[in-house]
Each structure stands twice: as C-alpha cells, then as structure tokens.
Amino acid sequence: MSSESPLLPAVEGFLRYLKVERQLSPLTLINYRRQLTVVVELLDALKVTDWTRLDAALVRTLAARSSRSGLKPASLALRLSALRSFLDWLISQGTIQANPAKGVATPRAPRHLPKNIDVDEVNQLLEIDLNDPLAVRDRAMLEVMYGAGLRLSELTGIDVNHLELASGEVWVTGKGSKERRLPMGKTAVLWLEHWLALRELFSPQDNALFLSKLGKRISARNVQKRFAEWGIKQGLSSHVHPHKLRHSFATHMLESSGDLRAVQELLGHANLATTQIYTHLDFQHLASVYDAAHPRAKRGKT
Known part of the structure; x- marks a missing residue:
C-alpha cells in the first residue's frame, strides 16, 4: 500500500x-x-x-x-x-x-466439509514412542488438542496456572479474548502430569505450559511441524495438522452425544451455524450406514 x-x-x-x-x-x-x-x-x-x-x-x-x-x-x-x-x-x-x-452480492464458493481423523486413526496417532522428553511433550499436546477440541492459538497460549489437574480442567483464551473453561479427560491429564515432571529440564523462561527446546513458549509453526511429523511416523494415511484434530473432536463428540449446543460451547463458537457444519459430517456417516444396511436402500437394484 x-x-x-x-x-x-x-x-x-x-x-x-x-x-x-x-x-x-x-x-x-x-x-x-x-x-x-x-x-x-x-x-x-x-x-x-x-x-x-x-x-x-x-x-x-x-x-x-x-x-x-x-x-x-x-x-x-x-x-x-x-x-x-x-x-x-x-x-x-x-x-x-x-x-x-x-x-454487492458475494460469490458462492463450494462448501468443503472439514476433514477429520476417525477414532482408530486417532488412537494410532497417539501411541507415540516415549523415548525422550520432547515426545512426552508432543503426546501431551496431542492429547490436550484432541481431548479439549482446542484451536492452535488456544493450545500454545496455555500457561501452567491455567490447569486444574485435580478436576481435569483447563482455561483457554479464544477468539475476541473470550475465556472458557473446558474438561480434558483423564488421558490428557495423565500425559500433562508426565510432561510437567519433565518441563523443568528445558529451563522455562516464562509460565508457558508447552515449551520449545530453548525453553520458550512453543510457536504455532513448531506445533504444526511436530504434528505433521508424528502423523507420518505413526503411518496415518492423511496429513495431520492441529485444526484436523479439532475437527475430529467436534465430529466424534457430535456423533456420540448429538448435543449440538454442548459442542458449540466446547468449541467456543459464537454462532451455532458455525457448529452446524458438523451435522453434515454426521449425516454423511448416517447416510452411508443406511445405504449399506437398509434393504430398501439398494439403489439401482430390484
């Protein structure tokens, strides 16, 4: 300009x-x-x-x-x-x-549904070989990202004092500086405890939960790189990135609970319409099951 x-x-x-x-x-x-x-x-x-x-x-x-x-x-x-x-x-x-x-009318763009990782592949991804502290850190990040459905900026912004491990909760700051309190699940808490026991080895320079090798708050780019590398090492068929784990969290929660409002709150969506895209994913799954199982759904057959 x-x-x-x-x-x-x-x-x-x-x-x-x-x-x-x-x-x-x-x-x-x-x-x-x-x-x-x-x-x-x-x-x-x-x-x-x-x-x-x-x-x-x-x-x-x-x-x-x-x-x-x-x-x-x-x-x-x-x-x-x-x-x-x-x-x-x-x-x-x-x-x-x-x-x-x-x-002035906005041109309509084709709607691409977010891609997610199925539950078996998530389990495959999270079975990380824990030979070094960085692997423990990465396992903890993956568990928290998938366990709480976080945005990448929310994950990297977590400080140690944002955790309440006894109750399995984490405070995050989302879009528009809005805070929300989220459950994480027992597995995420377990790996956070493992990571916190090793965190001091990196000589932390601030209160950031997840650190780089230099002891600084880990960057978003570093998280993206590490997640992609683990996807390849663990033999997943698709590229692994932080937002795909968030999509997977949302899809799996909606498939299990059917509670759109609760999923909206967990994701921190201001508008329910943003969350409703996951109903399309859920419907696709239901439709494929219906087509395969219902005797009157054999299209093109007598």
Missing part, C-alpha cells in the same frame, strides 16, 4: 480499532490488512481519492477486477467481507452515510 495514498489513514485507524478495541488475533489483523491493502491499490488505480466517493458500482468494479486477476470465490468473499466491515466502521465514525458494499 502506498504510504502516500489518501485512503490509507482511515484504513490504519480501522486496524487500530480492531487491535485495541476488538482485540482480534494477530493473524486476523494480518488478513484484514492484506485484503484492504489490495482494495486501496485498486482504488488508487481508479483515481479514487476519498472514501466518500465509493459507491456500489465501484465496489462491483473492484470485485470484477479481483475476479479477473484469478481470485477464487472464497477469497473474493473474504475481500468483500473485510471491505464491508471497514465501511461499517467508517459509518460509525461519521465519514460515510451508507455502506455501498452491502448491495
């Missing part, structure tokens, strides 16, 4: 608002900045120098140019969403009177 663009100061003000008042995560802020950077560049090319000049026709032009540049529907929807949020903020600041992006 050109530092000389007259559109820039408002964008920077919006990003400060998201960081300070909304307390959004660094990754979310990066995504907003990235999308609004491109919007400003496109408007600069169109000789737009003031946000009050933006109308629905210009927004449609932005969408068309983004699409012609090869942007996929899901990414275009993300760009328009960021623009709508920014323009809503401009309305709250009294800069503009209406949001011209709200009249």
